[in-house]
Amino acid sequence: MSTSAIDLSLPYKKRVDDALHNQQLKVALDRATGRMAGQRVAAMGAVDAPRLRAQVRQMKEHVLRTWPELLEQLETQVTANGGHVHWAKEAADLQRIVVEIARKANVQKVVKAKSMATEEVHLNQALQRAGLKVVETDLGEYIIQLAGEPPSHIVAPVIHRRVEDIAAIFQRELDMPPTLDPQVICGVARGVLRKEFLSAEMGISGCNFAIAETGTCCIVTNEGNGRMTSTLPRVYVVVMGLEKLVPTVEDAFLQYQALCRSSTGQQCSVYLSMTSGPRKPGDVDGPEEFHLVLLDNGRLDMLAKGYGEALCCIRCGACLNVCPVYREIGGHAYGSTYSGPIGAVISPNIHLEVTDVDKLPYASSLCGACRDACPVQIDLPRMLLELRRDVVEAEGATLFDRAAMQGFSKMMQSRSSYESAGKLGSLASNVLARLSGGNLTFLPGPLSPWTASRDLPPLARHSFREQWQQRRAARKQIV
Ligand code: SF4
Structure with a gap:
């Protein structure tokens, strides 16, 4: 018989993949989290x-x-x-x-x-x-x-x-x-x-x-x-x-x-x-x-490391019930006693026997639904971002990341290079999107993880500044 259970001995990525393809799990999670979230709002x-x-x-x-x-x-x-x-x-x-x-x-x-x-x-x-x-x-x-x-x-x-x-x-x-x-x-x-x-x-x-x-x-x-x-x-x-x-x-x-x-x-x-x-x-x-x-x-130690806000948690579970990630993959995919947004903050901080714990802060869309639902107003997205920073600091940025950040920094220092980069990005992304038949479904090299699990819309053909000027000119003509 097919079940809603996930094999916990699998590595993190495989557990997440299995959860995403488990229809029984999806039914169970949809029923329960939807009901609990609605009851909380009322x-x-x-x-x-x-x-x-x-x-x-x-x-x-x-x-x-x-x-x-x-x-x-x-x-x-x-x-x-x-x-x-x-x-x-x-x-x-x-x-x-x-x-x-x-x-x-x-x-x-x-x-x-x-x-x-x-x-x-x-x-x-x-x-x-x-x-x-x-x-x-x-x-x-x-x-x-x-x-x-x-x-x-x-x-x-x-x-x-x-x-x-x-x-x-x-x-x-x-x-x-x-x-x-x-x-x-x-x-x-x-x-x-x-x-x-x-x-x-x-x-x-x-x-x-x-x-x-x-x-x-x-x-x-x-x-x-x-x-x-x-x-x-x-x-x-x-x-x-x-x-x-x-x-x-x-x-x-x-x-x-x-x-x-x-x-x-x-x-x-x-x-x-x-x-x-x-x-x-x-x-x-x-x-x-x-x-x-x-x-x-x-x-x-959590307090000393700057994650004391998470110690205000009263374990109500509201952040799990509204989290779009938890609602898709359920608790076992996290591999930790504490799952969902609060689990992704607590698990890397307290002493748990959890493998892949550094992946958990990335199990979030940072949409802020958890913060809005939390009865203690805990800013979970802020701490998830800080944990991501900790991971990068501990592991060190890759060569690609460093080069990309240096390039970005240079580009932002000059208006002409910012506008040229925007035009180039728009041209390239629109050509690639046309080849893919709509959105970008494939990016090359180190950018490929971005499109591995989501499509990317192409950049606008005209920048915001250009569109603004066009609208003002059109309005002037009408007046
Ligand atoms: S909603 Fe807030 S108090 Fe409730 S479990 Fe999540 S972090 Fe803790």
Whole structure:
């Protein structure tokens, strides 16, 4: 059966080519991203969106300005609440810390709520190597765990799969009778996962935001699995990127509103689970042990390198849903835990095991749709251009690039050479376009990559200045 999956072992260019020719993937992406983008527009349109975006931006900038103090405040509060705080510099540190927590607590089985930070550091694989059973409990994550795939979207991990694909996975892995009814498919998953929740000794989740003033870790979900992960097992571990901070409870609800409206187009999520530490005497539920693991993995360097603006990201996924590149190739073509425009900025900066990471900043048309959709007004196109500059500086410009730039610079210094070059370019491009029957479909030598994936219209026969003069002369005649 043909599927919407992309072979992740292929090199970047081949993955992109395969994605572009995968009709099933296109159907799945069109359906989901179109729906989510439309819901976001409606939900943000129902509030004073410019004001909300400006407030969230201001708050996140404040977080970055007072980052060390807020992290210390968070640690103090979590500890005062009876929890344990751990600091992980790199992925290996985080893996070691969580495995040690599990060993000390004699854990055999772990249930997990959705977490991009744990995907980033391959925590599941580390826990499995340590002999633990790990079960993803977000429905999308559970499906891709069964399929042996990583997530392809930061909010909707299984966005690349159609219901037909998911039914086939459930038939193969869970002996589900043939059906395409989403209710039945969900019911099968619910039956399996409930048993896992009741027998797991440890729950692990990510963290949408942690409140520094109270030491509270918040997870935003629609399925209830986050609530069960954080309350049923006797040990609860939260894995959080260092930047997922908000100073106050008021700020938490500001971010919550922007997140729900921008990601799924909801006024509020079905669940907002807030954990401030282990169960206290008299509490009806909650874990006996609570651990917060704070992950750096390159985030502090990101700020120092000038890409701190990307740390304001609240992982809503809106930029992916509007990106014309993401909508064509999907998340797996990027080859990174984080895909789409924000992924193309984060992936080259934090410490990920990603090949071809320097290609990702070029996976953008720089149209600016991501910046316009972002609830934090993050200027992703600016950072993508700066990352391209970094690549050129690191690799060095080619001889052709240097010669072209020197020629361009000379040409721009003299009006006559600028006009002569324009005339020459117009003549040559129009001759070539006529041979190609319309637009330029082939350019020679080092220019050929330009036309490898797009046609180029020929230059105008007359310059703007000439056209302006002709129009003025025509107008004078009429008057
Ligand atoms: S960059 Fe903006 S739009 Fe993209 S995921 Fe982050 S907050 Fe959302």
